Amino acid sequence: MSYQNLISEVKENILYVTINREKALNALNAATLAELADVVEFAAKTDEVRGVIITGAGEKAFVAGADIKEFSDYSGKQGEELARKGQEQVFNAIENSPKPFLAAINGFALGGGLELAMACHMRVAAEHAKLGLPEVTLGLIPGYGGTQRLTQLVGKGKAIEMITTASMISSVDAEKVGLVNYVVPQEGLISKAEEILNVIKQRAPLAVAAAIKSVIASINDEDGYGVEIEEFGKCFETKDFKEGVSAFVEKRKAIFAGE
Structure with a gap:
C-alpha cells in the first residue's frame, strides 16, 4: 500500500500505520482522512492482519488536530457533512473493526487526534504526551465522536470539564482517569503496543x-x-x-x- 500521508506496513500479522505529516504535527487533512479510511478497510478485510498499531511520525505529535485551514469557511451544512463523513468512514470504522486497533500516542493528541486515539480499542501513551479537546477555543465542539467517546471513557463530569475548559492533561493523568491503558517511556511505546497485540494474536x-x-x-x-x-x-x-x-x-x- 502506497500513500502520500501515511506509512503502512504489515509485519508478523500486525499492520503498522504511521501518520506521516511531521512538519504539520500530523494534522488530519482531507487527504489523510481518505487514506486512513482506505487502510482501515484494508485491515478489516485482510486475514493476514491480526491487529493494527496507529502512531504519528516523530516524537512531538501523535496527531495535533484537524487541518483547520481546510474548513475555516465552511457553512453549517458543510460542517455537518464533514463530521458525518469522517465519523462513518474513519472513526466509527475503526471502532467497529473486527481487528483490534491500538493507538500508540507518541506526543500531542489534540482535537481530531485524541478522537482518533479514542476510536481505537486501546491506547498506550508516551510519558511526555499531552491529550485534550481544544475545539471550544475555536468556537466549535469535537465533531468526530469526541463528546461521546470521552464521556464513555472518563465519565460525564471529567468529559465536560476537559471539553469546556479545553485543557490538556498529561498522559499520567489520562491513565488515572481511564483515558489510556498504559503510560511508558517514549522508547518503549511501540514495543508495549506490540506486546499487547502479540498476546491477542495467540487467541482465536x-x-x-x-x-x-x-x-x-x-x-x-x-x-x-x-x-x-x-x-x-x-x-x-x-x-x-x-x-x-x-x-x-x-x-x-x-x-x-x-x-
Whole structure:
C-alpha cells in the first residue's frame, strides 16, 4: 500500500500505520482522512492482519488536530457533512473493526487526534504526551465522536470539564482517569503496543472479533446482551472453538486458523 500521508506496513500479522505529516504535527487533512479510511478497510478485510498499531511520525505529535485551514469557511451544512463523513468512514470504522486497533500516542493528541486515539480499542501513551479537546477555543465542539467517546471513557463530569475548559492533561493523568491503558517511556511505546497485540494474536481471531463487536454494542444504543448471546452462539460453529476445546483437553497450545 502506497500513500502520500501515511506509512503502512504489515509485519508478523500486525499492520503498522504511521501518520506521516511531521512538519504539520500530523494534522488530519482531507487527504489523510481518505487514506486512513482506505487502510482501515484494508485491515478489516485482510486475514493476514491480526491487529493494527496507529502512531504519528516523530516524537512531538501523535496527531495535533484537524487541518483547520481546510474548513475555516465552511457553512453549517458543510460542517455537518464533514463530521458525518469522517465519523462513518474513519472513526466509527475503526471502532467497529473486527481487528483490534491500538493507538500508540507518541506526543500531542489534540482535537481530531485524541478522537482518533479514542476510536481505537486501546491506547498506550508516551510519558511526555499531552491529550485534550481544544475545539471550544475555536468556537466549535469535537465533531468526530469526541463528546461521546470521552464521556464513555472518563465519565460525564471529567468529559465536560476537559471539553469546556479545553485543557490538556498529561498522559499520567489520562491513565488515572481511564483515558489510556498504559503510560511508558517514549522508547518503549511501540514495543508495549506490540506486546499487547502479540498476546491477542495467540487467541482465536473470530472470538476476538466477536468480543469486540459485543463490547462496542454496549455503547452504541444496541442490545448489548442480545449481541453477546448471538455472538456466543456463533462461536460454537467455528473450527477455532473445536480446536480450543481439544487443546484444553489435551493440555497443549491451541493453533487457531480463524475459521
